[in-house]
Amino acid sequence: MKNLLWIVIATTTIFAQSICIDAGHGGSDPGAVGWGLQEKTINLDVSQRLYNLMRQSGWKAYLVRSSDKTVSLSGRTSYANSLGVKRFVSIHCNAFNKSANGTETFAYTKGSSTSFSMRNSVHPRLVRAMRTKDRGTKTANFYVIKHTNMPAILCELAFIDEKSDSSKLGDSYYRQKAAEAIHAGIVSTLTALDEEIRTSDSYMAPKWSPDGTALLITHPGYNGVRVMKMDDYSIHNVSSANTYNAKWISSHEIVCGAKDETKLLDTVTGKTVSTFAGLDMPIAVVKDGTLTVAEHVISLENDVIFNAVASPDNKFVAYESLKNGIHVVNVESGKSVRIGQGNNPAWMPDSTGIVFDRALDNGHEITQSNIFLASVDGQNVVNLTQNLSLIAQRPSVSPDGQKIAFDAQGSIFIAAFAEQKIQQILQVTK
Numbered sequence: 001m002k003n004l005l006w007i008v009i010a011t012t013t014i015f016a017q018s019i020c021i022d023a024g025h026g027g028s029d030p031g032a033v034g035w036g037l038q039e040k041t042i043n044l045d046v047s048q049r050l051y052n053l054m055r056q057s058g059w060k061a062y063l064v065r066s067s068d069k070t071v072s073l074s075g076r077t078s079y080a081n082s083l084g085v086k087r088f089v090s091i092h093c094n095a096f097n098k099s100a101n102g103t104e105t106f107a108y109t110k111g112s113s114t115s116f117s118m119r120n121s122v123h124p125r126l127v128r129a130m131r132t133k134d135r136g137t138k139t140a141n142f143y144v145i146k147h148t149n150m151p152a153i154l155c156e157l158a159f160i161d162e163k164s165d166s167s168k169l170g171d172s173y174y175r176q177k178a179a180e181a182i183h184a185g186i187v188s189t190l191t192a193l194d195e196e197i198r199t200s201d202s203y204m205a206p207k208w209s210p211d212g213t214a215l216l217i218t219h220p221g222y223n224g225v226r227v228m229k230m231d232d233y234s235i236h237n238v239s240s241a242n243t244y245n246a247k248w249i250s251s252h253e254i255v256c257g258a259k260d261e262t263k264l265l266d267t268v269t270g271k272t273v274s275t276f277a278g279l280d281m282p283i284a285v286v287k288d289g290t291l292t293v294a295e296h297v298i299s300l301e302n303d304v305i306f307n308a309v310a311s312p313d314n315k316f317v318a319y320e321s322l323k324n325g326i327h328v329v330n331v332e333s334g335k336s337v338r339i340g341q342g343n344n345p346a347w348m349p350d351s352t353g354i355v356f357d358r359a360l361d362n363g364h365e366i367t368q369s370n371i372f373l374a375s376v377d378g379q380n381v382v383n384l385t386q387n388l389s390l391i392a393q394r395p396s397v398s399p400d401g402q403k404i405a406f407d408a409q410g411s412i413f414i415a416a417f418a419e420q421k422i423q424q425i426l427q428v429t430k
C-alpha cells in the first residue's frame, strides 16, 4: 500500500456570490494609448463602476486595484486565487493600427465551461452597450485568465487608438453602459455549475511531500490534484475537482481548496478568514488585506496583504502584497522585513530563507520570470534561474533542502541546488 493517497475535501458551502475585478495595467504601465486617453485609466473607471454594481446586487466584490498603481500579472492572479472568489473579470482596451475597431471578449483557451458561458453572456451585451463592431467571442492564453482558479473572462471594451471607439471610451455614459452590460452578463450566468473540469495538458505549481517522495502538482486554473512519484516521475490523478491552496498535511494526506480551509478555520476561530498559514495552529491570519501574526496586526498603507505562509519552525511568516511584494515577519517581535517584488513564497525546510518567483510582464503575458532565494533577513537575495531562459514560477524546496521544483511554460522542472546555485536541471513533464 505504498503511496496511498487520501484527499480531504469538505463539502462545498454556498457563500454569497463573489467576484474579483481586475483593472488591467496601472501605475508605470499605461497599457494602450490613443486620442489623449490611457488604457489604465479607462480600465480602472469601468472596473470601479462594475464593482459598485456587483455590490449593489449583493455580491462580495474585490478590486485588484482601486487606484493608479503597478500590479504584476502574477500578483493579480495570486491575489484573486487567495480570495476564493467565484468569478474573475479583467477589463482592458484594445489598440492596433488606429483603424481596427470593435469589442472582443476572451476566455482561456482551455477554460471551464462556466468561463465560456460567462463570456458568451457578457459579450453580446457589451457590444450592444458600446454600440461597437462585434469582433466576436474569442479564446486566448492571457495570463490572468489562464492562472486564475475560478471562471474568468477578459473584456477588450473597444480600440483606444481608433477615433470612434476612443470617443466612447472617453465618455462616462458609455463606460457606465459597459459596466452595466458586464454586470448583467455575469449575474445571468450565476446559476451555471462551477465545478466543471477544464481540459488541460500542462502542469504547474509543484509542492514536495513532507517525506520528499512525491510532488503535488496541478493544471492551469488549479484544475485537479495530481501526484507525481519521484522514483519514476509517474503521475497519478487524485482529484479532478477545481482546487487551490492544496497542501500536504502528512506524506499521504492532502487538504485542498481555500474555501474548505476557510470553513475549517471558521469552526476553530468563529471568524471568516480568507487564508491562513499552519493547519493546526494558525499563527497567521489574513482578513481584508490585513495580517494578524500572533498578537501583531500588520497592514500596509494603500496595499493589500494576502497569502501568508508560516516557516516550518513557525518563527516567521512570509506574505505577499499587491504593491510592495514579499515580506517576512518575525512572529515574536512582529517586525517585518521587505524582501522585494515577487510572488509565491515557499520556505526553505530549515526556515533560514524563502524561495519565490519574480516576474516581468507586459500587462497581458509574463515576459520573464526567475526563481529567487532570499535569506530570512532579506540581506541576501540570489537569482537561481537567471541563466536558464525559462519563465520559472511557483517554486518548492524538497524537505532535505537539496532540490527545488518549479513550473515553467507548462512543464515541471526539478533542479539540484546547493550553495545558492542551481547545478543540474531536469524537465520531468512536458
Ligand SMILES: [Zn+2]
Pocket: 024, 025, 031, 032, 039, 092, 093, 363, 364
Ligand atoms: Zn490591456
